[in-house]
Amino acid sequence: MTIQTRRERERAERERLIVTAARDLAEAEGWDAVTTRRLAAEIEYSQPVLYSHFKGKGAIMAAVAVRGCEELTADLRASTAAAEGAHARLAAVGRAYTDFGRRRPALYDAMFTHLVDLPFATPEAPAPLQEAFGELLKAVEPVAHEGDDLGLLTETFWAGLHGLVTLMRSGRLPREAHDRRLALLIERFAPRATTD
Numbered sequence: 001m002t003i004q005t006r007r008e009r010e011r012a013e014r015e016r017l018i019v020t021a022a023r024d025l026a027e028a029e030g031w032d033a034v035t036t037r038r039l040a041a042e043i044e045y046s047q048p049v050l051y052s053h054f055k056g057k058g059a060i061m062a063a064v065a066v067r068g069c070e071e072l073t074a075d076l077r078a079s080t081a082a083a084e085g086a087h088a089r090l091a092a093v094g095r096a097y098t099d100f101g102r103r104r105p106a107l108y109d110a111m112f113t114h115l116v117d118l119p120f121a122t123p124e125a126p127a128p129l130q131e132a133f134g135e136l137l138k139a140v141e142p143v144a145h146e147g148d149d150l151g152l153l154t155e156t157f158w159a160g161l162h163g164l165v166t167l168m169r170s171g172r173l174p175r176e177a178h179d180r181r182l183a184l185l186i187e188r189f190a191p192r193a194t195t196d
Contacts, residue, residue: 086190137151140153164181
């Protein structure tokens with residue numbers, strides 16, 4: 001192994017360590033607790049080392065968001081493995097998405113609530129963001145009607161799921177009715193009689 005290869009590997013490992021520490025701290029105490037000083041103490045590196053990897057907290061949150069999209073994509077893909085029919089696939093994706101947001105609130109916030117320096121809904125968006133949206137699109141495509149703008153339809157479905165997650169997490173919608181709300185959303189997009 002060359003010195004350059006070893007340095008690149010060590011740098012990538014430090015970045016992974018920083019991102020993991022930020023995510024863990026945010027999940028435990030919220031994003032306000034995540035500071036470069038606190039992260040430096042958590043990972044036992046100096047603040048200048050953190051700044052050699054990331055411009056600041058916003059860049060760290062963006063990296064957390066990208067990694068989160070990788071995890072969301074995996075969850076969405078896994079959710080449809082046993083689903084048969086368009087309605088079942090859409091329901092499985094909806095359930096996986098809302099479960100993800102409820103299980104990983106700080107990660108979800110970095111991905112979809114907090115302002116981060118990532119391009120969304122553009123060709124310049126990082127591949128993991130595009131892949132997560134692509135999984136939603138694959139679930140919506142079979143229920144689209146001729147002439148529908150598939151991208152807009154998928155964005156609307158995503159917005160519905162996001163609304164359910166954020167309104168429930170903030171206490172504006174009672175948790176006990178979540179399953180019924182999700183079923184209503186799925187039924188509006190994919191009525192059983194016409195899709196399965």
